[in-house]
Every structure is written in structure tokens, then in C-alpha cells.
Amino acid sequence: MLSSLDRSRKSRSFLWLLLAVPLMFVAMGLWSLPAAAWLAPVFLLRFVRDQSTWRGCMIAALLLVVVSCAAWHGATGRFLQFPLPYVVGAALGLVAVLPYLIDRLLAARLSGPAATLVFPAAAVTVEFAASFGPFGTWSSAAYTQKNLALLQVTSVTGIWGVTFLLHWTASVANAVWEEGLMSPEIQWTAGLWAGLLAAMFVFGGARLAQDASSDxxxxxxxxxxxxxxxxxxxxxxxxxxxxxxxxxxxxxxxxxxxxxxxxxxxxxxxxxxxxxxxxxxxxxxxxxxxxxxxxxxxxxxxxxxxxxxxxxxxxxxxxxxxxxxxxxxxxxxxxxxxxxxxxxxxxxxxxxxxxxxxxxxxxxxxxxxxxxxxxxxxxxxxxxxxxxxxxxxxxxxxxxxxxxxxxxxxxxxxxxxxxxxxxxxxxxxxxxxxxxxxxxxxxxxxxxxxxxxxxxxxxxxxxxLGDFFAWGCGLGLLVLTGSACFRLRLPLREAAAYSAFS
Structure with a gap:
């Protein structure tokens, strides 16, 4: 049976879904707003984490399919005829929900900074895998950003660095949301995130400042x-x-x-x-x-x-x-x-x-x-x-x-x-x-x-170095998955040992 606190949290989570819906419409697709791309994943991730795994992900998938079909309307021009553009839009929506599903399955079984890295690592891995398909990198969240100082990080990591930062922001924000800033682990994680964000802008600003070529x-x-x-x-x-x-x-x-x-x-x-x-x-x-x-x-x-x-x-x-x-x-x-x-x-x-x-x-x-x-x-x-x-x-x-x-x-x-x-x-x-x-x-x-x-x-x-950062995120996701599975098995072994000696 669900406690009254759990029921209240699940009911309140639909408020976060309502906030996520309009933001998602302008956070992906052809006419995206940079700020919305930072905010939309925060609220949708909050909704998915407050719901049961499959219910939350199914609702998120439905939302992302609808948003994707609308946001990408007209992107295929006259190369694809009805209903293929909507099939493509639906596929993009289903792909977009994968990082939320992976986070829901793994993040709760980890702690500290590791828990916050699941979502961004999954987002980069999914985007990178999709880039080998016929539509390349069209669906990348990195293209929502227009700040030239921020975009200089692509000279190091490719677009994957921007995608990682967008999704890590959502994950860190939810960690603060769940546990507050009193926890030393959360303070350390939030500080690490803030330091990386500041470093990216300093790097980009310095790179732009050195561009003084007149030839x-x-x-x-x-x-x-x-x-x-x-x-x-x-x-x-x-x-x-x-x-x-x-x-x-x-x-x-x-x-x-x-x-x-x-x-x-x-x-x-x-x-x-x-x-x-x-x-x-x-x-x-x-x-x-x-x-x-x-x-x-x-x-x-x-x-x-x-x-x-x-x-x-x-x-x-x-x-x-x-x-x-x-x-x-x-x-x-x-x-x-x-x-x-x-x-x-x-x-x-x-x-x-x-x-x-x-x-x-x-x-x-x-x-x-x-x-x-x-x-x-x-x-x-x-x-x-x-x-x-x-x-x-x-x-x-x-x-x-x-x-x-x-x-x-x-x-x-x-x-x-x-x-x-x-x-x-x-x-x-x-x-x-x-x-x-x-x-x-x-x-x-x-x-x-x-x-x-x-x-x-x-x-x-x-x-x-090429796509070293994207490959690193894929490897990191495997490590996080292994760590989460190992932590899951420990309680099961302890329970089996207790039953054997009781």
C-alpha cells in the first residue's frame, strides 16, 4: 500500500508534467528556445522519478512522441510522403524517452555524483548511437544552444559536451530538489557541476578573445x-x-x-x-x-x-x-x-x-x-x-x-x-x-x-581525438549500470544468507 506521502508526491508530480509540456514544445525541434532546453528536462525528469517506472516512462514517451511530431513538422520537406514524416517524428520521440527510462532504472540504486551522471551519460550515448542512422545528428539537444562562448566546447568534445551539460543540469537540479543542499554529497556534486559550467564559459570566452586575426x-x-x-x-x-x-x-x-x-x-x-x-x-x-x-x-x-x-x-x-x-x-x-x-x-x-x-x-x-x-x-x-x-x-x-x-x-x-x-x-x-x-x-x-x-x-x-567524449559516456554508462546491478545484488545476498542461518 502507498503511504499518504507517496500518494501526495505522485499526484503533485503531474504539476511538474504540466510545466514540462509547454517547455518541451519549445525545447526540441526546429524552433527551439535555448532556455527551454535547460528547463524542460528538469521537470520531466522530476515527473518520471516520482512515478512508478513503467507508468512514468509510458506517459513521458507519449508526451515526447506527440511533441516530436509537432516540433519536427516540415523537417523532411518533400522527400518523405505522408505518413512517413509522422513515423519519423514518433521514432524520435521514443528514442528521446530512453535516457529517462535508464535514469529511472539506475539512478536510485546509486548515490552521490554517480547517481547524477546516469541521465547525462545516457542522453549522450543515445544521441551518439542515433547519429549513425540516416538522419545524422538532427535530433541533438546541443543544437538548441546559441551562446557562442558555450559552443566553443564543441572544439573539444563535439556536440556531445553540450548535450551532457544540459542533461547533467537536470540531474543535479533533481538531486538538490530531492535532498536539499545540506547534504555534503549534494554540495560537492552541485559544486562540481557549477565549476564545470563556469570552466566551459571561461574556456569559450578566452578562445573568442584570442580571435584577433585580420588576415x-x-x-x-x-x-x-x-x-x-x-x-x-x-x-x-x-x-x-x-x-x-x-x-x-x-x-x-x-x-x-x-x-x-x-x-x-x-x-x-x-x-x-x-x-x-x-x-x-x-x-x-x-x-x-x-x-x-x-x-x-x-x-x-x-x-x-x-x-x-x-x-x-x-x-x-x-x-x-x-x-x-x-x-x-x-x-x-x-x-x-x-x-x-x-x-x-x-x-x-x-x-x-x-x-x-x-x-x-x-x-x-x-x-x-x-x-x-x-x-x-x-x-x-x-x-x-x-x-x-x-x-x-x-x-x-x-x-x-x-x-x-x-x-x-x-x-x-x-x-x-x-x-x-x-x-x-x-x-x-x-x-x-x-x-x-x-x-x-x-x-x-x-x-x-x-x-x-x-x-x-x-x-x-x-x-x-574525435568522438572520445561520446565513447567515454557510453563506457561510463556501462560502469554505472554494473555498479547499480552490484548494489542491487548485495541486499539479495544478505537476505538469502539471513534465511539460511535463521
Missing amino acids: AIPLATITGTHDASSFWDVRRQAESREAVRDSARAVQRDYLQRARRAARAGATLVSWPEAAVPVPHEDTAAFLDRARRLARKQEVYLAMGVNAFPRPDTDDQLENKVVWIGPGGTVRTEGLKTRLVPGEPGRAGTGTLPDVSAPAGTWSSVVCYDLDFPALIRQAGRQDVDLLVAPSNDWAAIAERHAHMARIRAIENGTSLLRPTSNGLTLATGPLGRTHARVNHFTSPEHLQMAHLPRRGKSTIYTA
């Missing part, structure tokens, strides 16, 4: 009314292959003309969005000849987002890639998009980033969705890439979130980022994530963006 290179991005979607709409309506080729050549001329104007304005490198320029197979040589002449005459680098499509009578696949041309007029290299969005047609790349050595530094490129996979982009840091060019094509619902995710990749790897984007946010950031230029496709009529980015990148610990 910069002029770069240009060009966007316009033509993008991958608009061309394929034309292609579907075209009556013949020749009409498709005529339409593609018109887009090619438009982008090359504007690239010429950007070069004359002083740009060292010119780039444009993902798949913005369609190139039929039979017109590849002619297009590249025009681009090579432009680069040679203007003495400019071109990093061209190209959508190369085959003849309809072949088995060849679409190629979504970046083609690099140097100021000497030679095709330096090209890089295919490695990570295709689920449902996106085309041939995927091998996962090796292209390398362009220039007098201004070492440059490389990826395409849009590639940026959502930290392990892939970590090549840029290992290759000492100074500038990463990432042609992209978004849609309104994901524009803000996706641009912010890209900025964090730059911080992790200490590289400047040039992200020309159609139907989204064109972004130019330095290696510490500072925004040097930003253009919103939906609100700005400006189709040429000039930016000056630092010539050299910065070395980072994350580049050298």
Missing part, C-alpha cells in the same frame, strides 16, 4: 531565382530533351555571368548553391569549357554546385557535386555529395573530401546534408582545411536550424565555412563560429554576397 580573403556567393527545384519543375514539363537542354543552358549562362561580376568585384573564390546549375551529360564539356575560360580570364577560383544528369536511355545516376576550377582554367577536383537525404535520388560519393591547395590556404567542399554528420566533416580538421565550402539547398521550415548546425561543424573543426544556400540562409562564418555574412533567401533581394573570412583555420582537440 582575410574575399569570397563571394551568388544565389538567384534558379535552384534545383525550379529546374526540375521545368524538366518535368518540357516536351523534349532538347527543350531541357535549352533550359539548362539558360541557367548555366545566368550563373556564369553573375560569377564574372563577383570576380570583378574582387572575389578570390566564387561559389553558388547545391545543384543550382543543371548540366545534361551531353553538355558537360561545353559547360566546363565556358567555366574554365571565365576562371582563367578573371583569375578566380570557382566552386560550382552542379546537378549532372544523364541521358534518359542510360542507367547512369544523377550526380550532385561540387566542381572546382582554379584560376589557371584547370578543373582541380570535384566532390560528390556523400550523404543523400532519405528519398533523394542520385549516386552517393565515397566519403572522401576533395582537397584544393591554394596560395590562400587549403580548401575543401561538402554538399548540404553532409554537414549533419560530424564524423564525415572531421576529415576537414584532420586535413588542416582552412576553408570549407558547402553548397546547400534548404526549405523554409529548416532554414534556421540547418544553418546553425553547419556553423557548429565549423567550430568543431576550426575551419571557416562558406555556405551558399538556395531556399535558406547563405552563411559565411569564421573558424570560431562568428558570422561574417548572412543572407536570407526569403527576405533579401540581394543575390551577391561578399564576405571576408580568415585565411587560416585553427587546430581543435575534437579534430585530433
